[in-house]
Amino acid sequence: MYAAPSIQRLLDELEKLPGVGPKSAQRIAYWILNSSSSDALRLADAITDVKQHVHFCKRCFNYAQDELCEICASEKRDASVICVVSEPRDIPPIERTGVFSGTYHVLGGALSPLEGIGPDALHVTELLARLNDPGIKEVILATNPNVEGETTASYLARLIAPTGVKVTRLASGLPVGGDLEFADEVTLGRAIESRRVL
Amino acid sequence: MYAAPSIQRLLDELEKLPGVGPKSAQRIAYWILNSSSSDALRLADAITDVKQHVHFCKRCFNYAQDELCEICASEKRDASVICVVSEPRDIPPIERTGVFSGTYHVLGGALSPLEGIGPDALHVTELLARLNDPGIKEVILATNPNVEGETTASYLARLIAPTGVKVTRLASGLPVGGDLEFADEVTLGRAIESRRVL
Numbered sequence: 116m117y118a119a120p121s122i123q124r125l126l127d128e129l130e131k132l133p134g135v136g137p138k139s140a141q142r143i144a145y146w147i148l149n150s151s152s153s154d155a156l157r158l159a160d161a162i163t164d165v166k167q168h169v170h171f172c173k174r175c176f177n178y179a180q181d182e183l184c185e186i187c188a189s190e191k192r193d194a195s196v197i198c199v200v201s202e203p204r205d206i207p208p209i210e211r212t213g214v215f216s217g218t219y220h221v222l223g224g225a226l227s228p229l230e231g232i233g234p235d236a237l238h239v240t241e242l243l244a245r246l247n248d249p250g251i252k253e254v255i256l257a258t259n260p261n262v263e264g265e266t267t268a269s270y271l272a273r274l275i276a277p278t279g280v281k282v283t284r285l286a287s288g289l290p291v292g293g294d295l296e297f298a299d300e301v302t303l304g305r306a307i308e309s310r311r312v313l
Numbered sequence: 314m315y316a317a318p319s320i321q322r323l324l325d326e327l328e329k330l331p332g333v334g335p336k337s338a339q340r341i342a343y344w345i346l347n348s349s350s351s352d353a354l355r356l357a358d359a360i361t362d363v364k365q366h367v368h369f370c371k372r373c374f375n376y377a378q379d380e381l382c383e384i385c386a387s388e389k390r391d392a393s394v395i396c397v398v399s400e401p402r403d404i405p406p407i408e409r410t411g412v413f414s415g416t417y418h419v420l421g422g423a424l425s426p427l428e429g430i431g432p433d434a435l436h437v438t439e440l441l442a443r444l445n446d447p448g449i450k451e452v453i454l455a456t457n458p459n460v461e462g463e464t465t466a467s468y469l470a471r472l473i474a475p476t477g478v479k480v481t482r483l484a485s486g487l488p489v490g491g492d493l494e495f496a497d498e499v500t501l502g503r504a505i506e507s508r509r510v511l
Binding site: 118119120121122124125127128129131132133134135139141142143144145146147148152154155156157158159160161162163164165166168169178179180184185202203204207 | 316317318319320322323325326327329330331332333337339340341342343344345346350352353354355356357358359360361362363364366367376377378382383400401402405
């Protein structure tokens with residue numbers, strides 16, 4: 116396809132983004148070409164800024180702009196509860212629920228023998244170091260409910276057991292508002308096993 | 314939702330892009346955060362570069378990096394045929410067909426009395442000036458087959474008629490590979506009217 120070199124370069128870079136194919140890349144490129152220079156430069160600046168100023172929180176490995184992330188630095192958060200997640204992107208959905216006011220620990224992945232990801236590739240040692248603080252009362256294992264996430268949760272549960280800290284796991288079951296008819300067998304089976312007394 | 318200020322700013326800018334909602338913005342933002350700094354900066358540079366180096370071709374008003382766009386500057390193109398389009402984004406699809414080797418003229422929009430877009434808002438004067446060249450043999454009106462595009466095409470056809478230059482319009486009809494059953498009545502009606510002798 117014909118395109119001026121600068122436009123072709125922009126198209127190539129845009130197509131690398133997740134969920135952006137050739138058609139979307141072209142729409143975005145024309146939007147950038149048509150927009151005011153200041154609009155386009157604000158986007159370019161935001162990208163540069165995020166790469167320059169965002170790094171990992173020293174304590175929990177969430178994204179942070181200061182030494183500690185906003186959650187670790189906040190006095191309103193309950194530091195006695197640590198919610199362990201695989202990736203920083205798992206934190207916003209938990210925050211949106213509004214039911215959790217503790218702190219987090221980001222592992223940076225999940226155990227996957229097939230992909231060669233062992234405990235050394237994750238921030239496990241740093242998690243155990245945090246548990247030396249006698250103030251820690253509970254660790255919630257919020258890794259994904261898939262093979263890698265479950266493996267990681269079991270591994271961590273065994274590792275943390277000797278410290279005496281309470282270890283919990285997110286419940287599996289039917290999605291709220293979902294239909295029993297359309298639930299997959301594994302989820303429905305788990306919902307029956309984990310049935311609650313009313 | 315919680316996010317570091319730099320990340321929030323990036324999310325805000327990404328959500329302004331066409332076809333990018335909050336979920337896609339988040340996916341792209343995490344991709345940028347996870348990618349190497351050089352990958353992300355290449356995207357930022359490409360955006361800045363396109364705004365700095367791309368402007369309108371002096372002759373045809375397509376996007377260009379030099380005084381003339383690559384098509385106007387090319388010696389391989391047949392300058393005696395001018396294909397008139399509404400926007401620069403209409404050129405790549407025509408180029409992809411591989412059947413056109415002439416040059417273009419970008420109007421910068423289409424006539425729309427409702428939106429107050431008259432001939433003065435389009436590059437009509439510049440088109441007529443190009444037709445003063447006795448070498449011009451044909452003008453193909455390739456505005457969109459919708460109300461504004463048809464209005465613009467009729468207007469230009471009347472305006473160009475006195476110059477004696479041949480004026481043609483893109484054919485309307487059934488899409489190749491399409492199903493007669495699913496064609497809308499207007500398109501099918503046009504296809505019947507414009508039937509060809511075999």
